[in-house]
Amino acid sequence: MALKPTSSASTVVPWCDFHGQPAVRLVASWGDCVTVLQQGGQVVSWMTADGREQLYLSPQARWNGQDAIRGGVPICFPQFNQRGPLIKHGFARHLPWQCVSVNESQISFVLADGALTRRLWPHAFRVELAVELSPGALRLQLQVQNTDTQPWAFTAALHTYVQVPDVVQVHLMGLHGAQRWDAVRDVHGIQEGAARFGQEFDCVFQSQPEQVLRLLMDGAPSDAPRSLLDITQSVSCPQTVVWNPGPRLGARLNDMPDDGWRHMLCIEAACIDAPVTLAPTQRWQAWQTLRCRA
Numbered sequence: 001m002a003l004k005p006t007s008s009a010s011t012v013v014p015w016c017d018f019h020g021q022p023a024v025r026l027v028a029s030w031g032d033c034v035t036v037l038q039q040g041g042q043v044v045s046w047m048t049a050d051g052r053e054q055l056y057l058s059p060q061a062r063w064n065g066q067d068a069i070r071g072g073v074p075i076c077f078p079q080f081n082q083r084g085p086l087i088k089h090g091f092a093r094h095l096p097w098q099c100v101s102v103n104e105s106q107i108s109f110v111l112a113d114g115a116l117t118r119r120l121w122p123h124a125f126r127v128e129l130a131v132e133l134s135p136g137a138l139r140l141q142l143q144v145q146n147t148d149t150q151p152w153a154f155t156a157a158l159h160t161y162v163q164v165p166d167v168v169q170v171h172l173m174g175l176h177g178a179q180r181w182d183a184v185r186d187v188h189g190i191q192e193g194a195a196r197f198g199q200e201f202d203c204v205f206q207s208q209p210e211q212v213l214r215l216l217m218d219g220a221p222s223d224a225p226r227s228l229l230d231i232t233q234s235v236s237c238p239q240t241v242v243w244n245p246g247p248r249l250g251a252r253l254n255d256m257p258d259d260g261w262r263h264m265l266c267i268e269a270a271c272i273d274a275p276v277t278l279a280p281t282q283r284w285q286a287w288q289t290l291r292c293r294a
């Protein structure tokens, strides 16, 4: 699974090096900047013009070109978590993707089936991730196409790691009244008020109509402005997964520092409870947007 910069013939790709791995960095004219790794088509940095990094990336992430990278926005495809026979969260985050276009505000990467993926999952497919910058905002658009002659089914998620000053101080609003499955306790219920963190948190929420999640990061140092992030997702993602390992599981994750759990919160646009079946040529699209409101 050697990672070599590849791109389509018509695109001149401004490759850069990111922890020894090929990546593409886009700096928009207004100063926001995004970096997408060839491995997994994974966004690994989104820095707004004020110089703030908005995504969490573990300082102990493994940069060997194969292991899943802890942070940024891993793409889970064609399987979410361990809900099927494939490796956890599917193979897409482990493989080299191809950069197919770069312009002043957008980078697109593609993963298509090949000999390796067909050994793991015997289907022809094309997955495209478009990463788009606008001032203070990041939009991730995922398109999955069946390029096979038979139907097949998948689950998927945009597994976004948001960087937070201190997760214990964070309020995640916008989920009040949502049905939730608490995967840590295996309990179904309804979310009351804002979600708060401090212990292992792993919940699948049923998305609500017009859902806007608002992350209020109170833990910023007192001289820093109070910061807010709004997160929306397409209706094609009927679930939102919220994950933080907390101190005990965090200490067992060897690709994360012991206190790493305090600085991240995963908010994932997900389509996982019912697999999507695509007929030949059919496409499915999903998106997630993150918007800073300082």
Ligand SMILES: O=P(O)(O)OC[C@H]1O[C@@H](O)[C@H](O)[C@@H](O)[C@@H]1O
Pocket (backbone or CB within 6 Å): 068, 081, 088, 089, 159, 202, 203, 241, 243, 268
């Ligand atoms: O360690 P991984 O494979 O990247 O997965 C991290 C987490 O991803 C989340 O999406 C799941 O809900 C958790 O159950 C899981 O532990």
